Amino acid sequence: MDSTVSFKIPAKREFVGLVRLAIGGLSQVAPFDVDATEDLKLVMSEICTSMINSSEDADTDLSFSITLNKAELTVEVDSVEAVNEMVSATSSGLTKAGSQKYSLSIIMALMDKVELLSDGNGHSVLRLKKFF
Numbered sequence: 001m002d003s004t005v006s007f008k009i010p011a012k013r014e015f016v017g018l019v020r021l022a023i024g025g026l027s028q029v030a031p032f033d034v035d036a037t038e039d040l041k042l043v044m045s046e047i048c049t050s051m052i053n054s055s056e057d058a059d060t061d062l063s064f065s066i067t068l069n070k071a072e073l074t075v076e077v078d079s080v081e082a083v084n085e086m087v088s089a090t091s092s093g094l095t096k097a098g099s100q101k102y103s104l105s106i107i108m109a110l111m112d113k114v115e116l117l118s119d120g121n122g123h124s125v126l127r128l129k130k131f132f
Helices: 011-024 032-052 082-091 095-110
Strands: 003-010 062-066 070-078 113-118 124-131
Touching: 003 011, 011 032, 011 062, 011 113, 032 062, 032 070, 032 124
Parallel strands: none
Antiparallel strands: 003 062, 062 070, 070 124, 113 124
């Protein structure tokens, strides 16, 4: 049986700790060790920071959905443009993209599967998976 937790936070640095806290709480019901939990917290911090830094609108919200089942934990990050910008940084030679490229490298190294799903209209979902 799948269990899903969804939440939305303002795109402000002071709310990143709330995301880390949610991941820590979920680790209590998932078969993760301490290292895997800390990896997930780091990944979520990197995603939040990248999205906050690329957000032009002070009223932007960050939306997350975390699904837990017997085989995996799936995180979906819903974004209109911030995720696209972070992923496109890997092919960009711009100095500005350096920190986003670094963030994506961390995310890809710590997660088992990373996918970017796009509807072609500028809306994207970043899907991350950690297998048990």
